[in-house]
Amino acid sequence: MEWQTGLIELDKGIYAYIQPRGTWFIANAGLIVGRDFSIVIDSLTNEKMAMDFLSSIRKVTDKPIRFLINTHYHGDHTWTNHLFNAVTMAHVNTRRLIEEEMRINVMGLYEKLFPEIDFSGAKYTPQGLVxxxxxxxxxxxxTIEIKYIGYPAHTVGDVYVHIPDSRVVFTGDLLFAEPCTPFVLFGSVSGSIEALDRLASLNADIYVPGHGPVSYGRKALYRARDYLVYIRDEAWRYFKEGLSFNEAALRIDLMEFANxxxxxxxxxNVARAYSEFSGEKPGTPLQNLNEVIIKMNEYRIAHIK
Known part of the structure; x- marks a missing residue:
């Protein structure tokens, strides 16, 4: 599936920067051009991506980039913050999680799991303002409203950026737009469903997802919600039967979401659902995280076409 990519003007001075395919580590970003300065929403995975984004920005404005808003802590939205020469800002949990990942070198793990990904120029930069x-x-x-979603969803520190007068919302990874599969391992299934309802209630005209094409209207929100509700309900069925999270994931027929x-x-996603079914608080770090990542990678290898 193909969609419009590059720097897309959504309203006067409001731009989405959309990357193709939107798979692992290929995320979207945003640009808001004000009278005296510009604001960037999220940085990208590696130096080449960031330089391409900056080059696109310079084609539409020479206003300095004063602020960079991070919607959450994941590296495909934060690892090139240092290349934008701006004041970075995020939810307090986002900075805390970045500091934790720096201590245990999570980037090194990603490099092993995704050897095909270019991580050159990527580094951690804790935000200057939280x-x-x-x-x-x-x-x-x-007027740009930056709001914490209020509960664990994609992560425990997700914010969305709302420009009410333009009726535009930058969702970060609260929304993965079809055909990009939602991912809630580090957050909450129930919270992600609630977050999509919250975003829909804003009644914006345009939603810019963290991955995938721009959504004109709320259809992408509803499709992502359909996926999460389906996975939750199927996981609950197998949880009651006593199957492990991985056995359940292997048995679930993805049906309309298979492509x-x-x-x-x-x-x-099923592992996270099982955590919630077991009574753990949404967003609780999974004790079996390493096993889950290994099983995800096995599933990925088994389904490579």
Missing amino acids: FSESLILHAGDK WYDKERIVG
């Missing part, structure tokens, strides 16, 4: 609930930026006549990218994410 907040707990919300933040409002004013850029000329544009979505990165189908191995079902393993992580």
Whole structure:
């Protein structure tokens, strides 16, 4: 499936930067051009991606980039923060999780799991400004609302960026737009479903997902929700039968979602659902995380066409 990529103007001075395919480590970003300065939403995985994004920005504005908003802590949205020469900001949990990953060198694990991915120029940069609930930026006549979703969803520190006058929302990875498979291993199945309902209630015209094509209207929100509800309900059925998370993931028929990218994410999503079924609080770090990642990779290898 193909979709429009590159820097796409959504409203005057509001741009989505959309990368093709939207699979592992290929994320979207955003740009808001104000009267005196610009704001970037999320950085990208490696130096080449970031330089391509910066080159696209310079084709539409010479305004300095003053702020960079990170929607969550994952590296495909944060690892090139240092290349934008801006004040970085995020939810307080996002900075905490980045500091934790720096201590245990999670990037090294990703390099082993995804040898085909170029990680050159990637590095961790803890944000300079953090907040707990919300933040409002004013850029000329544009009001930008940055809001913590309020509970574990994709991660435990997700924020979305809402420009009410333009009716545009940058969702980060609260939304993976079809055909990109949602991924909630580090957050919550129930919280992710609730987050999609919350985003839909904003009644925006345009939603920019963390991965996949721009959604004009709410269809992508509903499709991602359908996937998560289906996986939750199927996982619950097998949980009650006493199957392990991996046995359940292998038995679930993906049906209408079978052609979505990165189908191995079902393993992580089911593992997260099992955690919640067992009574653990949403977002609780999984004790069997290494096993889950190994089983996801086995599923991925088995389903490579």
